[in-house]
Amino acid sequence: MASDYIESKLKLLPDLPGVYIHKNVQDEIIYIGKAKNLRNRVRSYFKSSQTGKTAKLVSEITDFETIVTMTNKEALLLEVTLIKKHQPRYNIRLKSGTSYPYLKITNEDNPQMVIASDVLDDGAEYYGPYPNVYAADQTLQILQKLYPLRRCNGPQSRACLYFHIDQCIGPCDHEVSKEEYDAQKAKIRSFLNGNVQEVKDELLIKMEEASQSLDYERAAELRDQIRNIEETVEKQTIISRDNTPRDIFSFYMDKGWISIQVFFIRQRKLTKRKAHMTPCYGRPQEELARYILQYYDDPNNIKPKEILVPAGLEKEELADILQVPVRVPQRGEKKRLLDLAEKNGQIALSEHFQLQEMNEKKTLGASQELSQVLNIPYAERIEAFDHSNIQGTHPVSAMVTFKNGKADKKNYRKYHIKTVEGADEFATTQEVIRRRYSRLLKERAELPDLILMDGGKAQIHAALDVLENELDLHLPVAGIVKDDRHRTANLLVGHPDTGYQIVDLNPKSQAFYLIQRIQDEVHRFAITFHRATRSKNSFSSQLDQIEGVGPKRRQKIMKHFRSLKNVAQASVEEIKELGIPEKTAVRIKESLSEKLSKKKNTS
Structure with missing residues (x-):
């Protein structure tokens, strides 16, 4: 199933010819194709049943972009050029070259x-x-x-x-x-x-x-x-009629934002496209001029033989600074290329606004829908908790905050469990809830509209016990119920005095997607924190066993080297630079090197 982001972008595809570029999670180009109708072709990847290599390709796509052309023929030629340049691994047929003569x-x-x-x-x-x-x-x-x-x-x-x-x-x-x-x-x-x-x-x-x-x-x-x-x-906009290397800069401005497009023409072909979008507080021509100067200020960006820009720029000044002819085409092939760059800028900016609007509706709508399902006032601020430990060791908890359906990362919190030994879910929940909300009360800070626990009845009971009986707070608390594959399924609500009940959520609803995002995020945050804590404690305990290493020296070593591996790979001189005597530095080096070597041999 396509992600929410992909689904949103699919709705905005134009009914125009062009090239589409599929990317994976590392932002690598994995496939390039052309289409008479970008909307129909790109949607077919995600809306049709796929098998074999195509199914594998679709499973790796996390984003795509498009370049609009004037004709299908131009799209085909641009596809060939981009495949030869980027060599995407799924473009088997055209990878080694092109059959086009x-x-x-x-x-x-x-x-x-x-x-x-x-x-x-x-x-x-x-x-x-x-x-x-x-x-x-x-x-x-x-x-x-x-x-x-x-x-x-x-x-x-x-x-x-x-x-x-x-x-x-x-x-x-x-x-x-x-x-x-x-x-x-x-x-x-x-x-x-x-x-x-x-x-x-x-x-x-x-x-x-x-x-x-x-x-x-x-x-x-x-x-x-x-x-x-x-x-x-037939005349083709994508193909230049001479071999002059040229860069084409154009823009489209709307609602205080500017979309800049750069086309790079080499050996008569469009070989690369660069896009840039930013708020614009002055004249768009001035913003474009600044962008051009900043672009060529980077030594990695080679100047062409000619630069084409739209009317309104100080082309003489740009040419004087860059020492490259800067021209404003009025007609013909160069003007068509400039117009095509502007058209792509317009499409990109329109997509940006529509995605923004969709996201706004999705996040606000999800919070509103969730509030209705739980029969509570609007859940503007949601705080969710998750605990993490391995057989009761290094127990930690994490809290994430979502505001109006969006992650509010500056208000995420981490908790080292101080009063609980072993894997006691009830007591761990009590400690974290007590610490979090007694602090908010003391600071008179904003309280959440909904608390979510990544667990069942025990965690809800523990949270309500502290909130109501210790802090005199009456806040809605719900537990996220998982299915047998540990995926978000439903919500559990209720009270230990009156019993609990499952709240069914439509798996296709925005409220369900919001709960799913919150659960994934709090679990990720807790696991990452637990791993870091476990690694840090392991580092600390290893140093404590070495003669001559006390708390102060241990802190110095941990702060400077950050990991056992870094200490083991450091020289004795580097360890001595922290103010550690040579004999102690030698013991540290030998002890940690030996332990890492044993660990490597047993793994």
């Missing part, structure tokens, strides 16, 4: 046009990549007929067949000048940059003529040629 004009005395799978630093001209492999091949054939270069693999003793059918410029028949090649390459370049209408019109006339002559097979062939041209040379 480029059209290449070679850098030779007698150049030719071929299909290439990768862009090399060989001085050649590359166009693409083209996601439709068949269309790219067919377009190559059209270009070889319209604007032929060399077709053969090398100098021949006589002209090849292609020359005789006008599909080769003929270097084997006669010497072809550089000017003639340059003229052909200029026509090819113009065609691949989108100036294809004249060729399409000519093919369209031929198609109609073939159709009127009832040569439907030829007409269909010409129709497919037109489609292949459109598919191959």
